[in-house]
Amino acid sequence: MKLKLSFTSNPLECGTDEAGRGCLAGPVTAAAVILPETFENLMMNDSKQLSEDRRNFLKPIIERDAVSFAFAHVYPEEIDEINILNASILAMHKAIGGLKTVPTFISVDGNRFKPFADIPHETIIKGDSKHLNIAAASILAKTNRDAYMCQIHEEFPMYNWRQNKGYPTKEHREAIKKYGITPYHRKTFRLLPHQLHLPL
Numbered sequence: 001m002k003l004k005l006s007f008t009s010n011p012l013e014c015g016t017d018e019a020g021r022g023c024l025a026g027p028v029t030a031a032a033v034i035l036p037e038t039f040e041n042l043m044m045n046d047s048k049q050l051s052e053d054r055r056n057f058l059k060p061i062i063e064r065d066a067v068s069f070a071f072a073h074v075y076p077e078e079i080d081e082i083n084i085l086n087a088s089i090l091a092m093h094k095a096i097g098g099l100k101t102v103p104t105f106i107s108v109d110g111n112r113f114k115p116f117a118d119i120p121h122e123t124i125i126k127g128d129s130k131h132l133n134i135a136a137a138s139i140l141a142k143t144n145r146d147a148y149m150c151q152i153h154e155e156f157p158m159y160n161w162r163q164n165k166g167y168p169t170k171e172h173r174e175a176i177k178k179y180g181i182t183p184y185h186r187k188t189f190r191l192l193p194h195q196l197h198l199p200l
Helices: 052-065 076-082 084-097 130-152 168-181
Strands: 012-019 028-034 068-074 105-109 119-122
Touching: 012 084, 012 130, 028 052, 028 130, 052 130, 068 084, 068 130, 076 084, 105 130
Parallel strands: 012 105, 105 119
Antiparallel strands: 012 028, 028 068
């Protein structure tokens, strides 16, 4: 299905989305993207529907063609302090605030958001599979977060973040059970199943 460019016909609408909400380790990362009115790409979709190779192929295309783009991380310490929903919205706000061109409308993937700088916004469930500007944001959020997780994998290779990116895989939970936690783990998340208790 061909995605529409944006939610409105506003040429300075930005799409925003986040990646990493359900992870046990690492930041939640958001991106914001304003695409030109002439932008077209039939390959682009919600980042979760694309292979890693396709996301990495699309990333430089988005960065080359976008009117403006930015991404931002919110790290585990802050996630633990303000909770993952607020951290996700904060990451989106930081990404929007990082745009070199100020948007005049914000389209948000999902159903929760807080107003940003009096700019009108709309939340769109599954927006990343409906609008190119949100899909582009989802790809940049995911690829930039994945790159960060590969970087910190070098510091703690036993958790295999290069592969699992901090998500709660069986392997990741086994490593937590064996080695304990790192400064990159989210302490307020259930890091192990109920029957296993972890000394924090």
